[in-house]
Amino acid sequence: MPRAAANTSTRQKLIDAGKRLFGLHGFEATSTRVLAAAAGVNLAAIPYHFGGKEGLYHAVAQDIVASEKASLDPVFAHALAVGAAPSSGRTDVIEAMRSLVRVLVAELIGTAESQNTSQIMLQEQIAPTPAFHIFFDGVYRGAIEAWAALLSRLTGLAPDSLELRLRALSILGQITIFRVGMAAVLRLLERETLAPEHIEAIAEVVISQVEAIVAGLSPIPPEVAA
Amino acid sequence: MPRAAANTSTRQKLIDAGKRLFGLHGFEATSTRVLAAAAGVNLAAIPYHFGGKEGLYHAVAQDIVASEKASLDPVFAHALAVGAAPSSGRTDVIEAMRSLVRVLVAELIGTAESQNTSQIMLQEQIAPTPAFHIFFDGVYRGAIEAWAALLSRLTGLAPDSLELRLRALSILGQITIFRVGMAAVLRLLERETLAPEHIEAIAEVVISQVEAIVAGLSPIPPEVAA
DNA sequence: GTCTATAGTCGGATAGAC
DNA sequence: GTCTATCCGACTATAGAC
Numbered sequence: 001m002p003r004a005a006a007n008t009s010t011r012q013k014l015i016d017a018g019k020r021l022f023g024l025h026g027f028e029a030t031s032t033r034v035l036a037a038a039a040g041v042n043l044a045a046i047p048y049h050f051g052g053k054e055g056l057y058h059a060v061a062q063d064i065v066a067s068e069k070a071s072l073d074p075v076f077a078h079a080l081a082v083g084a085a086p087s088s089g090r091t092d093v094i095e096a097m098r099s100l101v102r103v104l105v106a107e108l109i110g111t112a113e114s115q116n117t118s119q120i121m122l123q124e125q126i127a128p129t130p131a132f133h134i135f136f137d138g139v140y141r142g143a144i145e146a147w148a149a150l151l152s153r154l155t156g157l158a159p160d161s162l163e164l165r166l167r168a169l170s171i172l173g174q175i176t177i178f179r180v181g182m183a184a185v186l187r188l189l190e191r192e193t194l195a196p197e198h199i200e201a202i203a204e205v206v207i208s209q210v211e212a213i214v215a216g217l218s219p220i221p222p223e224v225a226a
Numbered sequence: 227m228p229r230a231a232a233n234t235s236t237r238q239k240l241i242d243a244g245k246r247l248f249g250l251h252g253f254e255a256t257s258t259r260v261l262a263a264a265a266g267v268n269l270a271a272i273p274y275h276f277g278g279k280e281g282l283y284h285a286v287a288q289d290i291v292a293s294e295k296a297s298l299d300p301v302f303a304h305a306l307a308v309g310a311a312p313s314s315g316r317t318d319v320i321e322a323m324r325s326l327v328r329v330l331v332a333e334l335i336g337t338a339e340s341q342n343t344s345q346i347m348l349q350e351q352i353a354p355t356p357a358f359h360i361f362f363d364g365v366y367r368g369a370i371e372a373w374a375a376l377l378s379r380l381t382g383l384a385p386d387s388l389e390l391r392l393r394a395l396s397i398l399g400q401i402t403i404f405r406v407g408m409a410a411v412l413r414l415l416e417r418e419t420l421a422p423e424h425i426e427a428i429a430e431v432v433i434s435q436v437e438a439i440v441a442g443l444s445p446i447p448p449e450v451a452a
Numbered sequence: 453g454t455c456t457a458t459a460g461t462c463g464g465a466t467a468g469a470c
Numbered sequence: 471g472t473c474t475a476t477c478c479g480a481c482t483a484t485a486g487a488c
Contacts, residue, residue, distance in 0.1 A: 010471080026353060028254040032464060042472055047465055049471095119352060126348050127252060128409045140410050165414050166431045173403020174396045180406055181395055183354045184366050188391050205392045209439045216438035236453080258482060268454060273483055275453095 011049050011059075013039040018060040023119035027057055027129065061124075061131045064117045065138035068107060072139065075103045076146040083149025083159065093150050097210055100146060101175065105203045108179040109194060118179050144168045154214055171210055178202050237275050237285075239265040244286040249345035253283055253355065287350075287357045290343045291364030294333060298365065301329045302372040309375025309385065319376050323436055326372060327401060331429045334405040335420060344405050370394045380440055397439070400432050 017039035021030045032053050036043040050056040082088045082096040108118045121139070124132045145159065147168035152159040178185060186192065243265035247256045258279050262269040276282040308314045308322045334344045347365070350358045371385065373394035378385040404411060412418065 024353075026252060026254065028252065031462080033462085042474090043464090044466080044474090045472070053464065122352050122406070125406055125409055126345060126352065127250075132409060136410060136413060140407075144410075144414065162415070162427065163431070166428060167435070169403055169407055169411065169414075170400045170431055170435060173399045173401075173407070175399075176406065177395055177399020177402055180348070180351055180402065181366075181399070183351055183358060184362060184370075185395065187362060188370065188395075189388070201388065202392060205389070205396055208442075209393070209396060212439045212442035213435045215442060216434075257480075259480085268456090269482090270455070270484080271453085279482070 010039075010041050010045050013041055014046060014049065014056055015060055015063050018056050019064065019120070020116055022057060022060055023116040023123075026123055027053075057129075058131055058134070060120070061134045064120060065134055068117070068139050069142075071107055072103060072142065075099050076142045079146035080149045083146075083153045088153055090154070093153050094211065094214070096150055097147075097214070098207055100143075100150075101206050101210060102203055104143070104172070104175045105178070105199065105206065108175060109182065109199060109202070112193075115179070115182070122176075122180060143172060147171055151214070151217070155217055167213075171213070174206050174209060236265075236267050236271050239267055240272065240275065240282055241286055241289050244282050245290065245346070246342055248283060248286055249342040249349075252349055253279075283355075284357055284360070286346070287360040290346060291360055294343070294365050295368075297333055298329060298368065301325050302368045305372035306375045309372075309379045314379055316380070319379050320437065320440070322376055323373075323440070324433055326376075327432050327436060328429055330369070330398070330401045331404070331425065331432065334401060335408065335425060335428070338419075341405070341408070348402075348406060369398060373397055377440070377443070381443055393439075397436055400435060404428050 014035065017035055018030075021035055021038060024030075032046050033043060035053075035056070036046060046053060046056055050059055079096045079100055082092050085092075107114050109115055121135050124135050144165060145168075148159040148164045151157070151164050151167055155164070157164050182194075186194070189198065191198075240261065243261055244256075247261055247264060250256075258269055258272050261279075261282070262272060272279060272282055276285055305322045305326055308318050311318075333340050335341055347361050350361050370391060374385040374390045377383070377390050377393055381390070383390050408420075412420070415424065417424075
């Protein structure tokens with residue numbers, strides 16, 4: 001596995017092809033031959049550069065996490081700051097939630113490319129492989145903590161309480177479902193792809209429901225705590 | 227493909243093994259050898275009874291849909307009836323929503339077996355194969371229509387409006403996320419499996435959030451309609 | 453209807469020339 | 471670092487005996 005190799009182009013071409021093909025067909029259903037052909041490189045480059053097909057998959061996972069973090073971490077950091085600052089008011093929290101929804105919708109369903117990368121993350125969620133922790137530590141944990149921090153500000157509950165984490169997950173689910181159920185969404189809309197106004201409509205539905213949820217969140221139903 | 231074959235036992239043993247193994251590993255990663263061994267039948271029984279591995283997969287899909295319909299259709303029918311009856315009040319709608327949440331949580335994460343069958347449905351959602359329509363027509367459509375009917379009763383919007391269908395999907399997402407993100411949930415809880423009290427806590431979180439959403443649903447924000 | 457044996461294909465990884 | 475050629479194992483499906 002030559003790290004300081006001269007030509008990084010072959011590596012990157014394989015990673016780019018892997019992002020697309022592993023997302024489209026999954027790990028098992030994507031053969032090294034098809035991968036190499038799509039990347040326009042030689043078959044033997046996969047074992048050479050990545051130690052094998054699985055090594056390429058891990059490299060793809062790390063590449064995805066790196067680019068997701070670039071988009072998400074600033075928004076997560078803002079949410080954590082708003083959640084922690086004693087001066088934050090309800091308006092600040094709502095505004096941070098809007099930002100979270102918008103960036104997450106964009107990363108999950110905003111573009112064809114983002115749909116491809118989010119597809120790989122979903123596959124890992126549903127059927128975790130040894131690569132799962134790359135996505136969990138790199139993306140999910142931060143998303144849950146960001147939501148929990150904001151919810152904590154509104155409810156006074158500890159950000160690491162079970163209830164807040166379940167609520168954070170549930171809210172994330174309202175966004176994720178539009179990626180998970182994309183096939184169903186498209187069938188309902190009788191379309192092949194989503195238009196920008198559909199994406200906007202989805203973001204608005206989610207935002208309005210999040211606002212409704214947090215509006216009813218204090219006081220918290222005590223029987224929900226576990 | 228002998229339909230009126232004498233021994234249905236071999237067929238059923240293969241379908242049962244398929245439900246488990248296709249769910250655990252996916253279609254591509256499940257070999258006919260492992261399938262036959264797990265079912266305790268001969269390898270050649272797969273092409274003989276189902277025409278091939280793909281035929282077995284479709285038979286598994288239809289078997290899953292049949293058993294899901296048995297659990298879900300009565301609750302869906304009740305929701306549609308409540309949504310359509312002019313005499314239904316807000317309390318009736320909320321009660322029907324509670325029933326929907328409980329039965330859906332049970333079918334998605336209630337038992338180890340239900341987690342297995344829901345896994346196959348999720349795989350089809352994320353990476354649809356030609357079997358997708360079996361699940362869409364058999365299960366998803368009914369779930370969306372049931373929620374849309376109840377939301378329609380509360381908002382006065384048409385049950386087939388885009389907004390109501392998106393809201394129905396979003397609510398379904400709050401439930402589905404706990405199945406999709408099971409690996410993340412378990413990691414957050416630092417557990418290997420869910421205990422009954424966790425399942426109850428999940429149902430309560432979803433119900434309280436659905437109630438909050440519908441509480442703020444009339445009047446409906448007009449800018450959301452598309 | 454169920455079995456054994458095997459055909460035919462495709463998978464990932466490697467050897468070795470350049 | 472990249473190529474061609476090839477190995478070898480695993481796969482699904484089939485032929486044919488019982």
